[in-house]
Amino acid sequence: xxxxxxxxxxxxxxxxxxxxxxxxxxxxxxxxxxxxxxxxxxxxxxxxxxxxxxxxxxxxxxxxxxxxxxxxxxxxxxxxxxxxxxxxxxxxxxxxxxxxxxxxxxxxxxxxxxxxxxxxxxxxxxxxxxxxxxxxxxxxxxxxxxx
Numbered sequence: 001x002x003x004x005x006x007x008x009x010x011x012x013x014x015x016x017x018x019x020x021x022x023x024x025x026x027x028x029x030x031x032x033x034x035x036x037x038x039x040x041x042x043x044x045x046x047x048x049x050x051x052x053x054x055x056x057x058x059x060x061x062x063x064x065x066x067x068x069x070x071x072x073x074x075x076x077x078x079x080x081x082x083x084x085x086x087x088x089x090x091x092x093x094x095x096x097x098x099x100x101x102x103x104x105x106x107x108x109x110x111x112x113x114x115x116x117x118x119x120x121x122x123x124x125x126x127x128x129x130x131x132x133x134x135x136x137x138x139x140x141x142x143x144x145x146x147x
Contacts, residue, residue: 053106063102066093085124092116 052062070090073079083090092098092113102109 049107049110053110056103059102059106063093063099070094086117086120088116088119088123089113 052059070083070093073083098109098112101112
């Protein structure tokens with residue numbers, strides 16, 4: 001249990017660091033919901049991208065450690081629902097083709113990662129809309145029966 005808590009804490013610290021803001025600070029220029037992982041541009045995230053991309057060994061370590069974290073979270077069933085909401089992002093990170101992009105054009109890697117994250121956000125938004133439609137239909141049944 002302690003290892004799980006430490007892993008979660010480290011994961012949160014990595015995400016906060018990559019996002020370019022201190023833990024607990026929620027103000028951002030962009031009010032769209034953000035999932036885990038780095039943002040390639042805007043909102044102060046360029047600083048972290050630049051730092052990661054400035055050193056090939058740091059970029060490689062970033063990808064390897066992120067992949068290992070994904071593997072660890074995948075083997076822990078507690079995170080299944082979280083990971084399924086980030087499937088495009090995870091697939092992008094685990095792709096060997098994208099690892100090659102990180103080595104040759106780090107900025108492009110983060111641009112592609114952002115595009116994968118956008119797909120995940122669109123899918124999550126669509127899921128929320130479907131859930132709302134189902135709730136509305138249920139309420140219509142109750143209203144039609146009870147007046």
